[in-house]
Every structure is written in C-alpha cells, then in structure tokens.
Amino acid sequence: MSSKKHIVDTMRKLYNNKLISIRDGNVSFKPKNKPYFYISAGQVKKNEITEDQVVQVFFEKRDPQISNIPNGSKYDLVFDIQSSYIPSREIYMHSYLQTMQQCFHIDNFVVHAHPPNIIAYTGIHTHRELCDIKLTFPELNVGQIGNNVKYHDAGSYGLAYNCFQNLQEHDIVALERHGTLSMGSDIDKIMEDIETLEYYTDIELKTTK
Template identity: 25%
Template sequence: MKSIYQLKKEIVDVGRRTYERGYVASNDGNISARLDESKVLITPTGVSKGFMRPEDLVLVDYDGNVLSQGKRPSSEVFMHLCIYKERPDVNSICHAHPVYATGHAVAGLSLEKCVLPEVIIVLGGIPLVEYGEPGTEEFFKPVLKYLKDHDAFLLQNHGALTIGSDVLNAYHKMETLEHFARISYIAQQLGGVHVLPRDDVEQLIDARARYGVPATAVCQTCDSPGGESCEIYQGASATTNHNANLKPSGSTDIDRERLVKMVTEAVLKKLG
C-alpha cells in the first residue's frame, strides 16, 4: 500500500500535468485517490490543479467527513466517493474539461465507435453521460448507469471523467480519451471516421487478456459489416467481475511496447 505522502505527490504531479496540457482552466477539475478502506485523498476546492502543494490535499472518509486541517474538498467529492463504493477495483478518479473531449460532449457526440486499437483495448467505447447540475447528486447519478462497464466517460455539456487502478492509470486514460477526441475531430474534417470491422475489434478484445489489460469496457455502437451492434465485450474473454481483476497498484498500466507489437501483429495478420 502506498503512503499518504506518496499518494499526495502523485496527485500533485498529475494535477500539474492536467493543467499544463490544458485539460482544465482556472480552478476546474478534481482528482482523488483511495488511501485505504476508510479514507480518500481529494483535491481542494478553489485551487488550480497546476499549482497544488501536497499539504493542500484533503483527506475525507467515505461519508464525506473531512479528516484533515486546512482546505475544503472539491464540490464533487460525493461523486468520487460514490464511484469508489461502486467500483472496488478503482483507486483513482480524474475529472477535467479537455477541449476536444468536452467539444464532443457539448456537441452531443459520444466516442463509442471502435476506431483506434489502443483505445479499444484500454477504454472500449466512451459513453456520453446525460447532463446533471455540477456539485449535486444530479451530476453523478447518470454516471452510475455506465459505471460497471466503462472507465472513461464524456459528461454532456461539461467535460470528461476517467477512473483507474492508480493515479497515473486514471490520468493516462484522460490523455488517451483526449487524444482520441482530437483524432476523431481531425478525421471528421478529412472526410469521416472509418470504423474498424467487428472481427478486428474482437481480436483486440481478446488481446486484453493476453496483454494483462484488466479493462472490461463495452462497446455498444460500433458498426460491423452486417450493421449489427457490437456488444461483444460482455461474455467474451473480458470478465465483468472487476474484483477478480484487482492487481497491485502500478501493475495495470499498459505496456506500450507490447501493445505496439500486438497491434503490429494484428495488422500483419490482416494483410495476409
């Protein structure tokens, strides 16, 4: 188990990266990490994610009681706590407003189509969650509907949310989501998004188990050649029991080298 100091440092570091990459403006966004079965660390309200100090972070219990001195927790603290209760495999949560992802969320477009191999393996489809007023229960209630089967979400007219096995894992999913949103935007300008056929998507899902990716995310809307919907994740090699996929912190980040090798193999196989 990581020390409280180590976790604070990770959140501060990821906060700086979130701010520097322009995923948030001003004091927007919030990041949290599960410390143990009774406590969670979360970013404070009213502080830029780019300029946090470890001592700014707020320690809360699972009822939202503040256990530390100093700053008050993010106004979205109850969303974070609710997600930790619902998903025992999740140890960190990132919420930000990256422009391309949020642009899709404002335009009412989900990112559920199966387009990029890395995204399919790590995130599956990314649903567009119905709007709810920030800082209230209405904000996170709609997320719960998608929570079991997804690790990344677009929040309608608001922003993006990612969850993961540790702080870096949750943050990397935010990077992957925003990168995918940018690529989708550019592809649309260049004439349209080509969706991978069902067979290729199935191969990528099978590869999750081989490459130790614990994702269970489903893909509900991708176009298969026959035009059927592609709900292939459930009942496939990926298990829907998140607890069964628990791994020690830090071991679930995808090994990029292996991923590139695997994608190359899949492409070569396809070419003949």
C-alpha cells in the same frame, strides 16, 4: 509516493497537458483497505496545488434518519470543516465510486478532467457517444468506454449518481458539455487513456470541419 503527492502530481500533469483549466478538474485516491480517501480541494489553482490542499475524507455507515446524502449512498462523509481547504464540490461524484465494495481492497483513483477535444467531440448542442471514436479508430488501445453521462449541474447529486451508474463497470466516460471521469488503480493508464482519446478526437474534429 504519498497518497497526497499522487494527487498533486496528477493535477499538475492534467493542467500542463491542457486537460483542465487553472481551477477546473479534481482527483481522488483511496488507499486499499482504508475507510477514507483523499481529494483535491475546491477552488485552488491546479498548477500550484500543494499537498496541504489535498483533503482527507472518511466515509462512515450512514444513519438514514439524519444523513443529508441521498439514498444512493450508504455512507456519510466526514472531513475537517475547520480546515483552510474543503473538498471539491464534486465530492459526491468521487464518493459514490470510492465507496463501492469492489474498490475497498484496492488502491483506487477517480480523475475528473475537462479535455477540450473530447468535450467538443461529444457535442455542445447535439451529442454523440465518446465510444463512437472507436468506430473511426478501432485500433485504439484504451480501456472500456461507458455511455455518456447526460448534462447535470456541476456538483449536483444527479451528476454524481449518473456518473456512478455509467462508470462503475467501465474505465472512462464522457460528461456531456462538461468533461470526462475515469476510474482505476493505475494512474498512468488513466492518464494515457485520457490523452489518447483527446488526441484522436482532435483528429476526428479536424477531418469533419
């Protein structure tokens, strides 16, 4: 399967399973040993996304004198600015992770979703850690859950860096009042973990009303 088709299929599955709304969420994929990744374009309908709406982004060693990316990144990002489609505004949330050295030699996915039950579980006005769901359901067979990412404006460098800090050694984190971010080489496992956590947080919410 092509890299772009992986992203298209994942975006459509997220939408069909009500894990994102029609213009929310984004997915990136970096092929192993390649200095680039692919990412879904911003502001396209995710239920109708096509391979043409997946953007290739190269990462190049940055020149700190001219780069407009904060010092947390070692790379500049290069893509076709003349294209009809540009990357999601959450590109830095993906690039901070996709350019990690440990990801270079593997196929790597980063998936940002907006699962409603997980968002409700972690809280709008007061917050609790997503990993606390395992206190109620210790048998849950999901990957390592990192600490919640505190609220930042969507697309901000602060959000990207906080996601990098909390996810780099884990499989999934919650973004408070926002959604989830997952990373791994097995897209089926990533989707399974999101769906499992969405299902069990729904149970917890229903029993605590």
